[in-house]
Amino acid sequence: MTYKKLKRIDLIFHEDCECHKVLEKTFSKSNDEIINDLLESGLKGRGGAGFPTGLKWKFTAEQPSDERFVICNADEGEPGTFKDREILFKVPDKVFSGMAVCAKVIGAKKGYIYLRGEYRFLLPELRKALDKFHNDIKDLIDFEILIQMGSGAYICGEESALFESMEGKRGEPRNKPPYPTVAGFRNKPTVINNVETLVYAFMICMHGPMKFKELGTSDSRGSKVFSVSGDTPIPGIYELELGMALDQFVEEFGDGDTKAVQVGGAAGFCVPRKKLKETIIGFEGVPTGGSMKVFNSSRSMYNVLHNYLEFFEEESCGQCTPCRVGCQQLIKGIEAVKKGEKKAVYLEQLLKLSETMKLASKCGLGQSVANSFSSIVGNFREEMIY
Amino acid sequence: MPEVQELVKSLADKYGRKRENLLHILQGVVEQERYLSDVALTEVARELDMSAAQVYGTATFYTFLDTEPRGKYVVRICRTITCDMKGKNQIIQALEDSLKIKLGETTQNKKFTLLETNCMGWCHQGPAMLINDQAYTNLTVDKAIEIITDYVKNK
Incomplete structure (x- = not known):
């Protein structure tokens, strides 16, 4: 495996973007060219699941339909993730522009931002930015973005639950297939992308695919915005090149006494100190939607697991x-x-149960409980017992 | 409660009477009333020509669509791991003492409700809380009391 050195990147928050100019340039290209650029760049979804963005757009564009939608998933609920809020706060135009490019490619007239209820305070500024954006792109494309608020349900970050919620129903995930590219919002072909993915898609339109492809590894191209919290002297939001080993990350962000890092939030994996060196952050190692929580030796991993459960x-x-x-x-x-009350061997039964949940649950929530459960119980077994 | 009927009607006029607009309307009621009373829920059902059970079933799915009476200011303290590590329990204790209510309760004057909530995206600046839509971060016991005292006195 190839490891990258920890490197800070400044793409997303860099303030040199004249969105209108970039959109104008991008719109002069054919849809196939734009999709090819995205495919060439290797961009994968930044929400955590990592589906190639270019393919998602391509499949949706190819699906016969009278109507298509682009949705920006801003229901950022994974514990330890807060980068989408920062992106929407600092560079909303780039998010809107990413949606506009997608709209052009798939032929959507309407786009939606599904914003989690906890971020309602962002609304006034977002609306202002959106009004200005609509005005700016009038001459370029017939496309309107609407904001839909969530109401405090983590599961609505799951794409099909999000559609249900947007349709005024309980946010219960649907059976898949059909996938959103075939039947999404209102059962129409829909591209649903994470906030960060849309910005990277736009950055690729701006800089070309090579600048992105140069970064990262063959499985994890580009950079990614990380939300760093827990026992670290410098918590915050950092854009880093993908593919670094976790020990490098800990060297930079740890407090010198790091015991474990939870990569990918409650739905992610817990990596103990002894495995930091061999663990790569990226799709070939431990993937993450951006949540990086650092725990030092004063923390009880039982409490951590209990809190997640x-x-x-x-x-x-x-x-x-x-x-x-x-x-x-x-x-x-x-x-x-x-x-x-139960003997320690009971943990084996619980591990089996979590494996069953992984196999039998309908959506990503139930399927990923086993990630944190097995990695915490497996690595910190004695803390579960004593 | 004719005001609630008025409110529901005006929201339905604004957003439309299709199922797709249900969440908008429910959110609109909560914004004004802080919770969804039985009267409000049945009124929404009537306006949208849906069964009350469907409206209730949808509303109760969402944490922020409360169906219990809430105070004018709903205080939600984050309970997820990072805020927990950074001392959310002391913050809750301080607010309970200050408002003289327990977690989950509403003050007698119906001004404050104290609740816990799941991760609200301020892990790097925990402990954090929301008062209605406003987020407060990097809380200490003193800071939390100062904020709540300001609400008690000035709002």
């Missing part, structure tokens, strides 16, 4: 049994082991 138990939509009941039983289970 409480989070999942509450945020599970309750639709499918493995996730609804599984989350409850995992909490009960680790509590019982901790209290000594």
Whole structure:
């Protein structure tokens, strides 16, 4: 495996962007050229799942339909992630412009930003920026962006749950397939991208695919915005090149006493100190939507896991049994082991349960509980017992 | 409660009476009333020509669409891991003492409700809380009391 050195990048927040000019230049290209640039760049979705963005746009554009939509997923709910808020606060024009390029490519007249309820305070400024943007692009494209507010449900960050919510229903994930590229919002072909993905797509239009492709590794091209929190002297938002080893990250951000790093939030993986060196941050190693939480040796990993499980138990939509009941039983289970009501071997049964949830749950929420569960229990077993 | 009926009607006029507009309308009611009363829910159902059960079922899915009476100011303290590590329990304790209510309760004058909430995206500046839409970060016990005292006195 090839490791990259930790390197700070300044693409997303760099303030040299004349969006209108870039859009004008981009719109002079054919849709195929734009898609090819995206494919060539290697950009993968920045929400965590990592689907190639160019393919998503291509599939949606090819789907026969009278109407298509582009949706910006700003329901940033993963614990430890706060970069989308910063992007929408600092460079909203780049987000809108990314949506406009997508709209041109897929032939959408309407776009939506689904903004989590907790970020409602962003609305006045966003609306102002949006009015100005609409005015600026009038001569370029017939495209309108609307903002839809969420109301405090983590699961609505899951794309099909988000569509349900936008249609005025409970945010319960749908069965897949069909995928959003075929039947998304109002059952029409829909591109749904994370805030950061849309900005990178626009950056690729601005700088060309090579500048992006030069960064990162063959599996994880480009840079990514990381949200760093926990036991670090310098918490905050950092754009870094993908593909670095985790020990480099800890050297830069740790407090000298790092015990573990939770990569990818509650739905992600816990990497203990002894595995920092061999763990690569990227799609070939541990992927992340940007959440990096650093824990030092004063932290109880039992408490960390318990906190995550409480989070999942509450945020599970309750639709499918493995996730609804599984989350409850995992909490009960680790509590019982901790209290000594169950023997330590009971943890094996709980691990099996989390594996079952991974296989049998309907959506990413239930499927990823096992990530943090097995990586914390597996690496810090004694902390679960004593 | 004719005001609620008026409110629901004006929201339905503004957003439309299709199912797709349901969340907008419910959010609009909560913005004004801080919660969805039974009267409001049945009124929404009537305006949108839906069953009350469907409206209730949708509303109760969302944490921010409260169906219990809430104070004018809803204080939500983040309980997720980073804010927990940085001492959200002390903040909650301080606010409970200051407002003389427990977590989940509303003050007698219906001005404040104290709640916990899941990660609200301020992990690098925890502990954090929301008062209605406004976020407050890097809280200390003193800072939290200062903020809430300001609300008690001046709002």
